[in-house]
Amino acid sequence: MEALEKIKAIAQDPYSYALNLKKTTDKPVVGNFCSYTPEELVFAAGGVPFRLFGTKDDISLADAHLQAYCCSLVRGGLEDALKGNLSFLDGTVFPHTCDSIQRLSDIWRLNTGFAFHIDVVLPVKLDTQSARIYMIDVLNSFKSDLESALKNRITEEKLRQAIKLYNRLRQTLGEIYEMRSKDPDSISATDLYHVIKASMITDRDEFLELLTLLRDELKKKIKDRTLNTHKRIILSGGICNHPDIYTALEESGAEVIWDDLCTGTRYFEGDIEESGDPIEAIADRYMTRVVCPAKHLTVTARGESLVRLVKDRNASGVIFMFLKFCDPHAFDYPYLKKFLDDAGIPNILLEVEEQLPSDAQLKTRFETFVDMID
Amino acid sequence: MITAGIDIGSITAKAAVLNDGHILGTKVMFTGYNSRQAGKAVIDELAREINMNPEDLDAIVATGYGRNSVEFATKAITEITCHGVGAHFLNPDIRFIIDIGGQDSKVIRIDEAGRVVDFAMNDKCAAGTGRFLEVMARALEVDLDKFGDICLQGKAPAKISSICTVFAESEVISLISKGETRENIIAGIHESVASRVSALAKRVGVVEPVMMTGGVAMNIGAVRALEGKLETSIQVSEYAQVNGAIGAAILAGKEVG
Numbered sequence: 001m002e003a004l005e006k007i008k009a010i011a012q013d014p015y016s017y018a019l020n021l022k023k024t025t026d027k028p029v030v031g032n033f034c035s036y037t038p039e040e041l042v043f044a045a046g047g048v049p050f051r052l053f054g055t056k057d058d059i060s061l062a063d064a065h066l067q068a069y070c071c072s073l074v075r076g077g078l079e080d081a082l083k084g085n086l087s088f089l090d091g092t093v094f095p096h097t098c099d100s101i102q103r104l105s106d107i108w109r110l111n112t113g114f115a116f117h118i119d120v121v122l123p124v125k126l127d128t129q130s131a132r133i134y135m136i137d138v139l140n141s142f143k144s145d146l147e148s149a150l151k152n153r154i155t156e157e158k159l160r161q162a163i164k165l166y167n168r169l170r171q172t173l174g175e176i177y178e179m180r181s182k183d184p185d186s187i188s189a190t191d192l193y194h195v196i197k198a199s200m201i202t203d204r205d206e207f208l209e210l211l212t213l214l215r216d217e218l219k220k221k222i223k224d225r226t227l228n229t230h231k232r233i234i235l236s237g238g239i240c241n242h243p244d245i246y247t248a249l250e251e252s253g254a255e256v257i258w259d260d261l262c263t264g265t266r267y268f269e270g271d272i273e274e275s276g277d278p279i280e281a282i283a284d285r286y287m288t289r290v291v292c293p294a295k296h297l298t299v300t301a302r303g304e305s306l307v308r309l310v311k312d313r314n315a316s317g318v319i320f321m322f323l324k325f326c327d328p329h330a331f332d333y334p335y336l337k338k339f340l341d342d343a344g345i346p347n348i349l350l351e352v353e354e355q356l357p358s359d360a361q362l363k364t365r366f367e368t369f370v371d372m373i374d
Numbered sequence: 375m376i377t378a379g380i381d382i383g384s385i386t387a388k389a390a391v392l393n394d395g396h397i398l399g400t401k402v403m404f405t406g407y408n409s410r411q412a413g414k415a416v417i418d419e420l421a422r423e424i425n426m427n428p429e430d431l432d433a434i435v436a437t438g439y440g441r442n443s444v445e446f447a448t449k450a451i452t453e454i455t456c457h458g459v460g461a462h463f464l465n466p467d468i469r470f471i472i473d474i475g476g477q478d479s480k481v482i483r484i485d486e487a488g489r490v491v492d493f494a495m496n497d498k499c500a501a502g503t504g505r506f507l508e509v510m511a512r513a514l515e516v517d518l519d520k521f522g523d524i525c526l527q528g529k530a531p532a533k534i535s536s537i538c539t540v541f542a543e544s545e546v547i548s549l550i551s552k553g554e555t556r557e558n559i560i561a562g563i564h565e566s567v568a569s570r571v572s573a574l575a576k577r578v579g580v581v582e583p584v585m586m587t588g589g590v591a592m593n594i595g596a597v598r599a600l601e602g603k604l605e606t607s608i609q610v611s612e613y614a615q616v617n618g619a620i621g622a623a624i625l626a627g628k629e630v631g
Contacts, residue, residue: 341492349494360439361478365495368454372490 003213004191007202011194014201018050018088021203028090028150031114033077033104035262035292036095036122038139040272040282043204044154044162045146050089051200053241053263054354055079065107066100071323072354073239074100081112091116091149093142097294098328116149118142125296126287135283143279159278165204170268172211173199177258177265179218181313183226184255186218189246196264197241228255231373234310236260236336237321238292238329242356245321252366258313260306261321266292293328302332303339310345316373317346324351346373375432375630378420379622380413381453382440385476385504386589387412389420390619391431392627395463399424400616409440413447433626437618439477448629453618454482454493460621461585462488464611469581472571472600472608473618474590476504481575492578500539502570504590510563513543514556521560525595528561542566560595568599575604585609587617 010017018029030047032039039049054076062078080086091114094105109117120142123131143154176195179186187195195214199207231254235245239262246256259265270289273281290305291297310318318340322329333349340347348369356362376398381388387405391398401420405412413436421428436444437456444450453473461468462484471482479502483492500506511518532554536542542563549559567590584606590596591614601608613620 346492348492361495364439364452364454368452368490368493371452371455372492 001214001217003210003217004187004195007198007207007210007214008191008194010202011197014050014053014197015085015088017201021048022088025203027203029088031086031089031092032095033073033101034095034097035266036097036120036286036295037093038095038120038142038282039204040159040162040166040278041139041143041146041154042093043165044158045150046152047090047146047150048203049093049200051197051263052077052080052086053197053239055085056354057083057085059354065111066104069325070100070104071325073323073326074104076354078104078107078112081108081114086112086114089114091118093118093120095120096122097292098326100325100327118145118149122286122295126291127297132283132287135286136279139279139282156278160274163272163274163278163281165208167271167274169199169204169208169211170271172208172215173268175215176211176218177268179215179222181257183223184228184230184232184257185226186222189250189256190243193240193243193246196267200263200267230255231317231370232257232313232315234258234260234306234313234315234318235264235321236306236318238323238326239263240321242352244356245350245362248359248362249319249366252363253370254317254366256319257315258309260290260309262292266290293332300339303336306336307339307343307345310340310343317348317369319369320347320349322349322351324353375627376426376430377623377626377630378417378428378431378434379456379619379624379626380417380434380436380438380444380447381456381616381618381622382409382413382436382438382444383453383475383477383589383618384439386615387416387438387440388616388619389416390613390616390623391420391424391426392620392623394627395624397613397620398426400613400619402615405440410443410445413440413444433630435622435626435629437622448626451622451625454480454495455490456618456621456625457587458482458484458490458621459488459624460613460617460619461587463620463624464613464617465583465585465609467583468585468609470575470584472575472584472586472591473588474502474504474567474571474586474596475588476508479503479571479574479588479590481571481578483578483581494574494578496570496574499537501537501542502567502574504588506539506542506567507563507590507593507596509539509543510546510560513546514550514559516556516560522564522593522595522597524557525560525564525593526598528555528557528559530558530561531565532558532562534562534566537570561599564593564595564599565603567596568603571600572603580604580606582606583609585611587611587614589615591615 028047042049054073061082062075270285390400433448436447441450473480
C-alpha cells in the first residue's frame with residue numbers, strides 16, 4: 001500500500017509537508033479552519049488550501065487573546081500562528097461560521113502578520129433564494145479578493161478545471177468511505193482518518209493521483225462479504241483530530257463506519273454542477289449539502305438526516321464527539337439526541353479537548369456503549 | 375454455582391460472592407497503590423471470612439477502573455454495565471442509578487431487564503464526586519462518616535458557588551472565617567455535589583424509581599440533597615457500595631452459562 005504510506009506521512013506531519021511544498025514549488029499555501037472554505041476558488045487562483053487542526057503543543061500564547069470558553073481548535077490554531085509554527089502560510093481565509101471563529105479572524109488579522117487575510121461572510125441560511133443571490137455575491141467578492149491577494153486572475157476556464165478536480169477528489173473520497181462502510185477491514189478507521197486529513201492539506205493535483213492509486217489498491221483488497229463482526233458506529237461532531245479514538249473503539253468491539261464530521265463527510269459530500277455558471281454552481285453545492293450546526297436549514301433537518309444516515313448505513317449507534325466549548329454543536333446536541341432516542345438509536349456524548357480523556361475513562365465509556373448495543 | 379465479582383475503584387476495592395443468586399458475602403478494602411494486589415487481597419479476605427477456597431469459584435468478573443489489572447478474572451466488564459445488573463438484582467423495579475464513587479460520578483438508565491439504555495459520566499473533574507466530599511471534610515476537620523448526619527442539621531445551607539474543588543475549598547475557608555455554622559457549610563457542600571450530579575442526571579433523563587449506589591450512597595446528606603434536586607425519592611440498599619461487585623458476580627454466572 002504505497003499510496004497509503006505516502007498519504008499517512010503527510011497527515012502525520014502536515015507542517016513539514018507544507019514547509020517542503022514552499023521550498024519546492026512557488027504555490028501559495030492558504031490556511032483555513034472550515035469545510036465552508038470555497039476551496040475551488042483558492043485552487044483556481046493557484047493556491048493550496050491548507051486546513052488547520054489546532055496545536056499539539058501546550059497553549060500559552062493564545063490565552064492572552066482568547067477567553068477560556070473558546071474551543072481548543074481556535075486556541076490551538078492561534079497558538080501555532082503566534083509561535084511561528086505556521087510560517088509557511090501565505091495567508092488565511094475565514095469563512096463566517098461560529099462566533100469564536102469570527103472573533104479569531106480579527107485577532108488573527110491584528111496579531112499574526114500573514115500577507116493576506118480574507119473573510120468570507122457566508123449567509124446563515126443557505127437554502128433560500130435570497131441567500132443564493134447573496135452567496136453568489138459573496139463568492140464573487142472572495143474571487144476578486146483572492147485575485148488581488150495572490151496576483152493571479154481566476155479565469156472561467158481555471159475555475160471549471162478546479163471544479164472538475166474537486167468533483168473527482170470528493171467522489172473518490174466518497175468511494176473509499178463506501179468501501180470502508182461495506183467492509184471495515186478494507187481500510188482501518190485510523191488510516192481513513194489520515195486520508196481525509198491529508199486531503200485537506202496536500203497539493204490537490206498530487207493528492208488526486210495518490211487517492212486514485214489508493215482507491216485502486218483497495219478495490220483489489222475489499223471483500224464482497226465482510227468478515228468484520230464489530231458493531232457499526234457513526235461518529236458525529238465537528239473536527240476529529242484524535243486517531244486514538246478509532247483504536248480505542250476497535251479494542252472495545254466497534255468500528256466507525258461513517259461519519260458526520262467537518263473533517264469527514266461534510267468535506268466531500270455534494271458534487272458541483274460542471275455546466276452553467278461556475279460561481280452559481282459552487283453556491284448551489286452549499287445550498288443543497290447537509291449543513292453544519294453553525295448554519296441553518298430547517299429546525300429538524302440535521303436530526304432527520306442523522307437518523308436516516310444510521311438506517312442507510314446499517315449502523316447500530318452514534319457517538320457524538322465534540323470539542324469542549326464548541327457551542328454550535330453543543331446547542332444542537334439535546335435536539336439531536338432526542339431524535340436518536342425517539343428512533344431507538346443508542347448514543348453517547350464524548351467531549352474532547354486537544355488531549356483525549358484518560359484511556360481508562362475512554363474505554364469505560366466505549367465498552368459500556370458496545371454492551372448497550374449488544 | 376459460586377461466582378465472584380471484584381470491583382476495583384479508585385479508593386476502595388470491593389468483592390462479592392454469590393451462590394445461584396444468593397449473596398454469600400461482600401467485602402470492602404482500600405485499593406491502595408497497587409490495584410493488582412488489591413483484587414487478590416479483597417477476594418482472598420472475603421473467601422476466608424465465608425470459609426471457602428478462592429479456587430472453588432466457578433467464574434470471576436472484574437469491574438471498576440482497575441478491572442483489567444485483575445489477571446485471574448474470567449472477564450472484565452465495565453462498572454456501568456455491572457451497576458445496572460447489580461441494581462436490577464437488588465430491586466428489579468429500578469430504572470435509574472446514580473453511582474457516585476471516589477473519582478467520578480455516573481448516571482445510568484436501565485431497562486426492565488437491567489440492561490443499560492443510556493448513561494453519562496462526569497469529565498476530568500472532582501466536582502460531584504466522593505473526592506470532593508473528602509477534601510471538604512478535611513478542610514472542616516470532620517470525620518467523613520459523620521459528614522452526612524451533620525449535613526442534615528444545617529438549617530440554611532451556605533451557598534458554595536465554585537464548581538472547582540480547589541476554589542470551593544477556599545470558599546469554605548472564607549465561610550468559616552465569616553462565622554457561618556459548620557452545619558450550614560456542610561449542608562451547602564452537599565447541595566453543591568447534588569447540583570453537579572443532578573445536572574448530569576437530567577441530561578440522560580431521570581426515570582423513577584431511582585437507586586443510588588457507590589460509596590457516597592452511604593452518606594445520608596448526599597442522598598437527601600439529591601432527592602431535593604431531583605424531586606424524587608432515592609432508594610439506597612445496604613449493598614450500595616458493593617453493588618458493582620454484585621453485578622459483576624451475576625454476570626460471572628452468565629460467563630459459565
